[in-house]
Amino acid sequence: MYDIFIDTHFAGAHHLRDYPGDCEKPHGHNWKVRVTVRAAKVDKCGMGMDFTLLKKVVKEVIDLLDHHDLNTLPYFQEKNPSSEYIAEFIYGEVRARLTDDNHRIFSVRVLETDTQGLIYYGPEGPKF
Numbered sequence: 001m002y003d004i005f006i007d008t009h010f011a012g013a014h015h016l017r018d019y020p021g022d023c024e025k026p027h028g029h030n031w032k033v034r035v036t037v038r039a040a041k042v043d044k045c046g047m048g049m050d051f052t053l054l055k056k057v058v059k060e061v062i063d064l065l066d067h068h069d070l071n072t073l074p075y076f077q078e079k080n081p082s083s084e085y086i087a088e089f090i091y092g093e094v095r096a097r098l099t100d101d102n103h104r105i106f107s108v109r110v111l112e113t114d115t116q117g118l119i120y121y122g123p124e125g126p127k128f
Contacts, residue, residue, distance in 0.1 A: 002048035003106060005036040006058045010066040014081040017071075026069075029112050031086065033062065035094055038106035049103045061093040083110045087120035095122070 013028040035058050039048025064073070070081035079085045087108040095105045107125070111117030 002039045002042065003036050004039060004049045004051070004054060004103070005034050006051070006054050007032065007034050008058055008062055009033060010062050012065055012068050012070050014070040014076075016080045016082060019080070031065075031083070032111040032114075032117070033058075033090060034107075034109040035090065036106045036109070037098070037103045039103040041102060043102065049100070057094055057097045060097065061090055064093065065089075083112050083118055084120065086110050087118060091120055091122050 009030060009032045011028065011030050013026055015026045016023045018024070035054070037049050037054060042048050065086070070076050070086070073081075075089050076085065087110040090110070091105060091108045094108070098105060105122065107119050107121045109117060109119045
């Protein structure tokens, strides 16, 4: 079993609707993101997943968020653009773009700052 990951980042603005505090006001972050893919085995080249392909897929998804007001994006019309839902969005978009049965998305880590963040494992992730 192999966990392959890409670290990236994006800048964006958001506000949390109905939040009782400062985050209800429009503000921005430079989010850091780690997308981890799990592979059961390596291919004939000795790779669980080619980094070039993973970088391409992750960039396509991050470009949907980078330098946007997240509250204006369709996904966040019904959901607050919290780090939790940002991770869920990235997870779903990456998952939809991975078509090889040998690897699948495992987790998405989102950091709002260097000292706070979360990891989303998807709907079938570890049990609570």
